[in-house]
Amino acid sequence: MTRIILSRLFQGLLTLFVLVTITFFLVRMMPGSPYTDEKALPKHILEQLKAYVGLDKPLPVQYLTYLKNLIVDQDMGILLKRDGVKVSEIISQSFPVSAFLGVLSIGIALIVGLPAGVIAAVKKNGPLDYACLGAAMMGICLPSFVIGPLLAVFAGLGLKWLNVAGWNTPTDWILPAVTLGMVNAAYIARLTRGGMLDVLNQDYIRTARAKGVPGHRIVTRHALRGGLIPAVAFVGPAFAGMISGSFVIETIFQVPGMGQHFVNATTDREYFLIQGLVLFYGFLIVGANLLSDLAQIALNPRLRASA
């Protein structure tokens, strides 16, 4: 197990290094610069601004300086359009909000998606299966920018139960969490159904049935552990995605999380913020994948044996 963890950590570090490098150069290849503005800057001002943050230096020098600042000083840089604001400041302010929303959403996704998937598999080709499959298909096909406003209009403007947007009271958490959760619940339900069907068709389940083990016991004791593996593999990266913010959800419901920064940073050519957010997101993905791998090992005896 330790060997696997160390190996995964090494792979993760390598991934992050490649990610940082590719992002650095891709970002610099984008047309325009952080100083490309509607009101064009005089040349002498532009030169001063570039010199201040080192953008006047050759690209390899900029890259090495960035790596040095990142590794030696743990400094992800500053925002180029927001005077005096650090990338770490943006992440530390917005990540807790996105993480909280992500945890709520994944909770909803699991609470709804897992039972729906299990029921659909157990009641295969029955009305319940079709109902679950239909709902899941709708959840997958309907984008969040459709579900979100519909929910807001229904629960906010129509029933007056919840605010249509904002992040001021605990009740404001519900709509974005439900919207984000339902989309992922649909995927989890589909994956769980598939995983459960695979397991339920295996010989040892048939043997258990032949021995007269009750149906609910077969599901909970024998099939569930193996049937959850596809969903668990999905939940790791999906969780990372959810806790790092969803731009659409955050825009629709005015949630002060990381998602809006992702898109605005790209539009504004905020070089260091883009690099910082990609690095942070990469870090979350690597971490979530590691946890997902460990969970799969725990669930799958064959993997456990090989570890």
Place this chain on the structure above:
Amino acid sequence: MTRLALFLLPALLCLTGCQREEQLGSGETLVEKANREGVLIMGNSNEPKGLDSQVVTGVLESNILRALFEGLVSDHPSEDATVLPAGAEVLEPDATATVWTAKLRQDAKWSDGAPVTAHDYAFAYQRILEPSFAAKYAEMLYFLKGADRFNKGETTDFKEVGVEVLDDFTLRLTLRGPTPYFPQILKHYTWNPVPRHAVLKYGTMTQKGNAWSKLGNIVSNGPYQLKSWRRNDHLEVERNPYYWGADKVTLNGVRFLPINNSYTEARMFRDGLMHVTYTAPPEIVDFMKKENPSVLRQEPYVGTLFFRCNTKRKPLDDQRVRRALNLAYNQEEICNKILRGYKPAYGMTPPMAGYDSPHAISFDPETARRLLAEAGFPGGKGFPRLKILLASRETAATVAQAVQAMWRKELGIEVEIENKEWTAYLAAMQEFDYDLASSGWIGDYLDPLTFLEMWTDGNGNNLTGWSSKPYEELLQKSHQEADAAKRYALLREAETIMTAESPTLLIAWYARNYLMDPAVEGWKPLLLDNHPYDVLRLRTK
């Protein structure tokens, strides 16, 4: 488990509904609560990039700075052409309107109780002009004698700039020439003072990223001071107890919401979560006209919508072609059907303060066809397939499609539409990698110069490749003319040259479409949209 979830979800929603009512009082909306508390809630489009008036450049930042800071003069709540005394009790020009003396009010204080002195103003003007500070909007101070030379590093002695502190409360500003409209320029936030003591407490004068303007550090001299700021959530200001006119301030605070999705904003408005939206999407304009016209506001705004022509490229280097294109689309129809509330632009400068643009452009397809034929493209034959560059903004795309169809019908030419992401679009324009580009310009101050000076040779905002010696000579003459009427005549003459040569294809003069709760009182239409908050009132039931 599923049954439990199905039962719990509606129960949770019911519970939260009760909680919401409890939180806001019995059925009271957030707006009603804010009315009681005297706090105006406004949509402000996006997250402000900062609160240092010498660093930021945007409209949304200026909306906040207007609450926090005050310059020598301030905006009148209902009259565009009038300026009110603010930091200066008296602002006197000499006979040529070149030297202006400001007598500062002695009871003006920063929000930490320190007096606002002439040294704060001089410090601010030096700071924004210092080359190493690299302020993006330093050009706004080029009205001062010697300011451009100092800012460009051609001299290092600030004494050569026309800023003189005569005593603690007297400031003398010497300008590059007669500027009778100088008080209008002074309303711009780049002319605000900065608290010298606070700036120097957190760094040096020219230090980039000086922390003086951050939450917890910032001191301001306007009617309000910063109360709270949570990124992408809200920024709130509250009364400044040290403000010289604190007893006349009516609102207790203003809460700015950085909502960049106009549909979210409209939904929040309808849900009673805000008083004023930043904008209103066209669909909402139509809906509100029918459903609730009392909350819909459509007001003129000092801005012009146009297409830039790349005059370095053929056939747009031919004045006849540009003019033909300009005359061959129906502005009236575009304004009525797409740009609701906008007015057809017959000149570059929208109507303002007694200035009326030359009536140079109107829908005249016959003349357009003749000009195009004269340029060698009879009936559009042989005309190259040009592209209209635009940024991914819906209204701009619809306008471009309308113009595309009208040109096809009236001139028999085909143009393509090329959509780019915002910064890529700006970069393409600045690199002259375009034929026609959908553009707009909002005036910085209420004078035609803000719309005309940008078309001079070498100006970073020109981006058309067009320049005209007679045009620039007329602008230069206007800089030396103290008589307002004669000056306007010179500017009008210059504008006539420009519109005749059509480096820009004029489409419409801007309007502001937005929603406002009827509880807001004292908010009058203003061309620059710079509403002073301290005179507004919120009506409770």
